Amino acid sequence: MGALLEIDNLQTHFFTSGGTVKAVDGVSYDVNAGETVAVVGESGSGKSVTALSILRLIPKPPGEIVGGEIRFQGKNLAFCTEDEIREIRGRDISMIFQEPMTSLNPVLSIGLQLTEPMMAHLNMSEAEAKERAVKLLELVGINEPRRRIEQYPHHLSGGMRQRVMIAMSLACEPKLIIADEPTTALDVTIQAQILELMKNLTREMNVAMIIITHNLGVVARYADRVNVMYAGRIVETGNASDIYHRPRHPYTLALLKSVPRMDRPRQAKLDPVDGQPPDLTRLDGGCSFRPRCKFAIDKCKESYPPLEEMGDQHYSACFRSKESLAEIEL
Amino acid sequence: MSEAQTQAGADYGSQFRGQVSDEILITVKDLKMHFPITEGIIVPRKVADVKAVDGVDFYIRKGETLGLVGESGCGKTTTGRCILRLETPTAGEILYDGKDICQLNNKDLIDVRKKIQVIFQDPYSSLNPRMKIGEIIGEPLKVHGIIPDEAKRRERIGYLLGRCGLHPDFADRYPHEMSGGQRQRVGIARALAMEPEFIICDEAVSALDVSIQAQVINLLEELRDEFKLTYLFISHDLSVVRHICHRVAVMYLGHMVELADCDELFDHPLHPYSQALLAAVPIPDPDLEKTRAHTIIKGEIPSPINPPSGCVFHPRCPLAVDSCSQNIPDFREVRPGHWVACTEV
Numbered sequence: 001m002g003a004l005l006e007i008d009n010l011q012t013h014f015f016t017s018g019g020t021v022k023a024v025d026g027v028s029y030d031v032n033a034g035e036t037v038a039v040v041g042e043s044g045s046g047k048s049v050t051a052l053s054i055l056r057l058i059p060k061p062p063g064e065i066v067g068g069e070i071r072f073q074g075k076n077l078a079f080c081t082e083d084e085i086r087e088i089r090g091r092d093i094s095m096i097f098q099e100p101m102t103s104l105n106p107v108l109s110i111g112l113q114l115t116e117p118m119m120a121h122l123n124m125s126e127a128e129a130k131e132r133a134v135k136l137l138e139l140v141g142i143n144e145p146r147r148r149i150e151q152y153p154h155h156l157s158g159g160m161r162q163r164v165m166i167a168m169s170l171a172c173e174p175k176l177i178i179a180d181e182p183t184t185a186l187d188v189t190i191q192a193q194i195l196e197l198m199k200n201l202t203r204e205m206n207v208a209m210i211i212i213t214h215n216l217g218v219v220a221r222y223a224d225r226v227n228v229m230y231a232g233r234i235v236e237t238g239n240a241s242d243i244y245h246r247p248r249h250p251y252t253l254a255l256l257k258s259v260p261r262m263d264r265p266r267q268a269k270l271d272p273v274d275g276q277p278p279d280l281t282r283l284d285g286g287c288s289f290r291p292r293c294k295f296a297i298d299k300c301k302e303s304y305p306p307l308e309e310m311g312d313q314h315y316s317a318c319f320r321s322k323e324s325l326a327e328i329e330l
Numbered sequence: 331m332s333e334a335q336t337q338a339g340a341d342y343g344s345q346f347r348g349q350v351s352d353e354i355l356i357t358v359k360d361l362k363m364h365f366p367i368t369e370g371i372i373v374p375r376k377v378a379d380v381k382a383v384d385g386v387d388f389y390i391r392k393g394e395t396l397g398l399v400g401e402s403g404c405g406k407t408t409t410g411r412c413i414l415r416l417e418t419p420t421a422g423e424i425l426y427d428g429k430d431i432c433q434l435n436n437k438d439l440i441d442v443r444k445k446i447q448v449i450f451q452d453p454y455s456s457l458n459p460r461m462k463i464g465e466i467i468g469e470p471l472k473v474h475g476i477i478p479d480e481a482k483r484r485e486r487i488g489y490l491l492g493r494c495g496l497h498p499d500f501a502d503r504y505p506h507e508m509s510g511g512q513r514q515r516v517g518i519a520r521a522l523a524m525e526p527e528f529i530i531c532d533e534a535v536s537a538l539d540v541s542i543q544a545q546v547i548n549l550l551e552e553l554r555d556e557f558k559l560t561y562l563f564i565s566h567d568l569s570v571v572r573h574i575c576h577r578v579a580v581m582y583l584g585h586m587v588e589l590a591d592c593d594e595l596f597d598h599p600l601h602p603y604s605q606a607l608l609a610a611v612p613i614p615d616p617d618l619e620k621t622r623a624h625t626i627i628k629g630e631i632p633s634p635i636n637p638p639s640g641c642v643f644h645p646r647c648p649l650a651v652d653s654c655s656q657n658i659p660d661f662r663e664v665r666p667g668h669w670v671a672c673t674e675v
Contacts, residue, residue, distance in 0.1 A: 159630055189610045261573075261614070262613060
């Protein structure tokens with residue numbers, strides 16, 4: 001059996017007056033059933049656009065999926081009809097957004113927002129859906145669920161709203177949840193609560209999850225496999241331990257060296273990457289990390305390095321992955 | 331604090347984090363900031379208080395960086411704003427160079443404000459979008475009459491931009507033409523313009539991407555050493571705080587719960603809240619994360635309008651005993667330089 005979700009050479013471009021922004025430019029990755037896959041990268045690396053492309057939530061115009069395939073249980077979501085994708089959205093694949101403040105409708109009660117997908121997808125009656133909504137709220141750790149379903153989003157704190165979002169995402173027993181920066185807007189103790197909850201629920205229900213974040217700590221705690229993105233492409237992919245302890249791509253290495261560690265005394269000054277991420281309208285044929293890379297050679301200018309196998313399920317897109325970085329221990 | 335301890339702190343600082351002198355620059359004593367909640371439009375009457383800061387004590391030595399950490403609503407930003415006199419505190423003293431900032435008249439306040447500057451979190455909203463970068467940085471120099479001459483001022487602006495890693499030509503640009511990291515550098519250049527002694531960094535690197543964040547952290551450290559600056563580093567990011575600070579204070583619901591040397595606090599946190607806060611932060615190492623204990627505290631931060639009686643942390647505290655709901659714990663020194671507000675440790 002193949003993977004639950006296979007993204008193959010996805011290209012999502014935005015056509016703007018300033019030129020074509022190649023936000024996602026040939027991204028491929030798989031998600032197996034029940035697995036947690038992380039996508040990490042900085043702003044503008046294309047991690048969110050990839051996720052939005054899976055559910056076809058890219059506003060068109062200016063955005064468009066111009067190439068590649070997104071196969072979910074054998075069906076290509078990239079080019080199916082609007083009716084077909086609506087069947088999948090919220091039912092087989094659901095999404096948790098970053099901003100719990102803006103992703104809930106402020107004028108509809110919690111109960112209505114929770115029951116809507118169940119009534120639409122599972123043909124439940126209003127009473128059945130309401131019963132299930134109460135159970136779901138209990139499951140995500142909200143007290144007095146019967147009172148809460150009558151309330152509106154502004155009655156709830158940020159952490160509670162995110163719990164409601166999780167309850168909504170689980171409502172139709174999806175096979176895959178896409179969580180786009182699910183805890184970035186929350187305080188750390190609440191973040192720990194929410195992530196623990198998501199981890200336990202996805203394990204119990206065998207739901208696969210794509211977690212999109214820029215927080216390397218969150219990834220280390222929760223993900224089985226990691227994709228590192230830079231300027232619209234995956235530059236390194238592998239299991240979490242390989243990525244953190246044996247990074248092969250200079251960008252991954254630089255990223256790890258940029259984060260201060262809380263668990264040990266300070267060792268030295270931080271060693272950040274110089275410069276800034278590239279303008280996505282002006283990418284040339286070469287490696288997009290080249291201008292900031294300490295290991296760059298002439299060859300990097302000529303063509304974009306392909307993802308090469310470095311070990312078991314560990315791939316890196318750098319011409320020098322096999323040599324220079326091998327010595328470096330983190 | 332004993333002399334030996336001060337000495338050790340200074341030695342430790344010089345190793346990585348710049349030179350710290352023994353001289354105390356600023357002392358905050360029993361600071362309280364309560365915001366009234368009023369009802370009624372024509373005749374407003376006070377119905378309650380938001381106790382944003384409710385009795386905070388600390389001091390900062392010259393050249394030192396004190397970290398102020400805690401979750402949203404704990405009062406860390408309000409504390410910073412009180413020091414800047416952007417708020418007038420309800421009670422307490424803020425002694426800067428021996429003078430109480432809270433009592434100063436407007437004329438004396440202007441003098442103090444030249445010495446205390448601030449760097450804000452959001453580089454998007456803290457720069458006036460209608461002013462050129464050069465005007466933003468040059469305004470305090472003009473207002474305070476420090477460099478009245480236009481050409482000389484431009485020269486100084488160019489120097490400041492250069493020192494913060496930006497090309498002097500940026501002076502003629504507008505904020506919207508710059509990235510978040512570049513804007514934050516402008517915010518730093520603006521703070522430096524007055525040659526201050528003391529800078530309050532309020533979540534100064536929190537909104538930046540990791541690679542840019544590291545650049546700005548390094549810049550702040552270089553400037554601290556070069557200009558002998560003292561920082562109050564307000565942040566919720568504990569990893570950054572451990573990296574940059576000499577001492578760290580933990581706040582919860584308007585109260586200071588723990589204060590200690592940086593490594594002491596991170597390696598041996600005593601207050602149950604500090605312990606929970608540190609355990610909640612994920613560490614970028616998957617193997618370590620697998621073996622680490624993930625004790626998660628339940629519940630959310632109570633409202634500062636009607637805070638819990640006694641110790642404000644007791645409803646969420648794993649160590650709480652009956653007396654915690656009645657008695658407010660003293661902020662006591664349990665080891666040299668290590669202060670904690672808990673009766674059970």
